[in-house]
Amino acid sequence: MKKTVNINLNIALKLVIDSQSDVVEVLETSATVLKAFSTTEETANVSSHIISESENKYGILTLGAKSRAGMLIPTSSEITIIVNGEEYKPAKPVSSHKHTRGRIDGLTRLYREYPDIFKAGSEIRMQFQPDDLMLFIQK
Structure with a gap:
């Protein structure tokens, strides 16, 4: 039996972008789970x-x-x-x-x-x- 886990996330990034070189530096990341549920193949979706x-x-x-x-x-x-x-x-x-x-x-x-x-x-x-x-x- 196949089991599926669906997770909806809200992801926040704090970036610094060098406008001259177009280099992106990631300073901070965070993720919040908005919704998560698990189902078997028979009931998925x-x-x-x-x-x-x-x-x-x-x-x-x-x-x-x-x-x-x-x-x-x-x-x-x-x-x-x-x-x-x-x-x-x-x-x-x-x-x-x-x-x-x-x-x-x-x-x-x-x-x-x-x-x-x-x-x-x-x-x-x-x-x-x-x-x-x-x-x-x-x-």
Whole structure:
């Protein structure tokens, strides 16, 4: 069984930069753990989410940067979506938002193809695999 440890850090550096030579000297460093959790392979990155009316109307998924799946989704990246074991293949690639971590845009067609899963008020379960940028969704 594979065990995963996720740690979010806040890192502070005190630097001196010589403007003539562009040499950087590190004077001080400190790190603070903001969040840490450990999971087994079976439960890693699994989140549940309730589809809101706004998400359904605008074809977006807002997982939030603090959810297990949302925190791992990089910004400005193409995401592969797997719904109930089937790969969703849109005409235009699905991508994460440019600035907002945990938000995926371009899902209007997906929501219309799977209305039972993505209707407002429905609860879905998700697992994100960061290595291959795949989001697995099931009801």
